Amino acid sequence: MASYNHNMGVFLSSDRVRIFYQSWQVEHPKGILVISHGLGEHSGRYHNLLETLSGKDISIYASDHRGSGLSGGIRGHVDDFKKYYADIKHLVDAIIKNENKDIPIILLGHSLGGLIAELYALNYPEDLKALILSAPALIPTVEVPPWKKKLGKVFSNLFPTVTMSNEIDPNHISTDKSVVQAYLDDPLVHDQVSAKFYQEYLKATAEAIKRAKEIRMPILLIHGKSDKMVSIKSSQHIFREASSTDKTIEEFDGLFHETMNEKVEHREKVLKIMENWILKHI
Numbered sequence: 001m002a003s004y005n006h007n008m009g010v011f012l013s014s015d016r017v018r019i020f021y022q023s024w025q026v027e028h029p030k031g032i033l034v035i036s037h038g039l040g041e042h043s044g045r046y047h048n049l050l051e052t053l054s055g056k057d058i059s060i061y062a063s064d065h066r067g068s069g070l071s072g073g074i075r076g077h078v079d080d081f082k083k084y085y086a087d088i089k090h091l092v093d094a095i096i097k098n099e100n101k102d103i104p105i106i107l108l109g110h111s112l113g114g115l116i117a118e119l120y121a122l123n124y125p126e127d128l129k130a131l132i133l134s135a136p137a138l139i140p141t142v143e144v145p146p147w148k149k150k151l152g153k154v155f156s157n158l159f160p161t162v163t164m165s166n167e168i169d170p171n172h173i174s175t176d177k178s179v180v181q182a183y184l185d186d187p188l189v190h191d192q193v194s195a196k197f198y199q200e201y202l203k204a205t206a207e208a209i210k211r212a213k214e215i216r217m218p219i220l221l222i223h224g225k226s227d228k229m230v231s232i233k234s235s236q237h238i239f240r241e242a243s244s245t246d247k248t249i250e251e252f253d254g255l256f257h258e259t260m261n262e263k264v265e266h267r268e269k270v271l272k273i274m275e276n277w278i279l280k281h282i
Contacts, residue, residue: 003054011090018072019087021063021095024050028057031104031129031282032096035062036088036120038111038258039137040076040166042069042188048260049108052271056279059100063091065116067197069188076163076192081200085120092127104129104282108274111137111230111257112201118208118238121215130218130281132274135227135257138205138234160196172228174256176263212241219247220277222270224255224262248277 004024011019022043033053037043043062050060065084066073078084092105107128109117114136121131168191170183183189193201219242223235232251239249250273255262259270 004050004060009095011094013066013083013087013090015083017066017083017087019063019066019090020070021061021091023059023061023099025059025099026057029059029100029103030057031059031106031278032100033058033060033278034088034092034096034105034107035060036107036109036113036117037062037065037068038113040068040168040190040192041183041186044069044188045183045186046260048267048271049274052275053278056275058278058282059103061091061096063087065113068190074161074163074194075190076166076197077161077194078197078200079160081116081119081204084116085123088116088120089124089127092124106130106132106278106281108132108134109136110134110260114234115201115204115208118212118215119204121217122208122211125217128217130220130278131215132220132222132277133235133238134222134259135224135230136208136221136234136238137230138208138237139231141228141231161194163192163194166191166193168229172256173258174261174263175226175254175266176261179258179261209237212238213243215242216244218281219244220274221247221249222252222259222274223249224252224257224259226254227257229257 006024008022013019035046042064064071067075067077105128107117114133121128170180221235221239223232252259260267
C-alpha cells in the first residue's frame with residue numbers, strides 16, 4: 001500500500017518469548033492504531049482495515065500474540081493471561097512511544113484480542129485515547145464438550161501445555177466463502193488451545209465482565225448479529241456497563257464473527273463506521 005512504510009521486527013517479552021510485530025507507518029501521523037488480533041489468527045489478516053485507513057494519516061501497529069502467527073511460544077498456550085497484554089504494553093512503551101512522540105493511541109481488539117484489549121485498557125488507561133472492540137470474546141457461543149472441560153481442568157495442573165482443538169468452525173468467521181477458504185489455507189492460522197490457556201481464559205472473561213464499569217475512555221463496539229462464535233451479549237454488556245460518556249455500539253444484521261472480513265458490500269459499511277470514529281477521536 002503506497003501510503004504506508006511497512007516494517008517488521010521482533011522483541012523479547014519479559015519472560016524471553018520472541019514476539020513478532022509489524023507496522024504500517026505514515027510520515028506525519030495524527031494518530032496511532034494498535035491491533036490486537038483474535039484466537040489462532042495473526043496480525044497479517046487486517047488488510048481491509050489497512051486499505052480503509054490508507055491516506056488518512058494513521059500509523060498502524062500490530063503484534064502476533066505469543067503462541068500465534070510468527071511469534072514464539074507453544075501454539076495456543078499461555079500460562080498467565082496477563083502476559084498477553086503485557087506484551088502489548090512492551091510494544092507500546094518500547095517501540096510505539098519511542099517512534100511517535102505524544103501521538104494519541106487507539107487500541108482495537110478483535111474477539112480474543114478484544115478481551116485482551118479491554119483488560120489492557122483497564123490496567124493501562126493512561127496509554128490510550130480510545131478503545132475499539134470487535135466481537136470481544138467475553139461470552140463465547142462455541143460449545144466445549146463437558147468431558148473436555150473436565151479434562152482441561154485436570155490437565156491445567158498436571159499437563160498445562162497439552163493442546164486440543166479450540167472447537168471453532170471456520171465457516172462461522174464470515175459469510176464470504178473466499179474469506180473462509182483463505183483462513184483455511186493460511187499456514188499461520190492454527191486451531192489449538194492448551195489446558196492452561198482455557199483456565200486462564202475463563203478467569204480473564206470473569207474479570208472483564210466484572211470490571212466493565214471501570215471503562216471511562218471513549219469506546220466503540222462492533223458486533224455481527226449472526227455471530228455464531230461470540231455472543232453479542234458480550235458487546236452489549238460492555239456497552240451497558242461502561243462508565244464512558246462517549247460510547248457507541250454498532251450491531252449488524254446477518255453478519256458473522258469477522259465483520260471487517262465480510263462480503264464487500266457489508267464490510268464497507270462496517271469499515272466506514274470505524275474509519276469515521278477513529279478520525280473523530282484522534
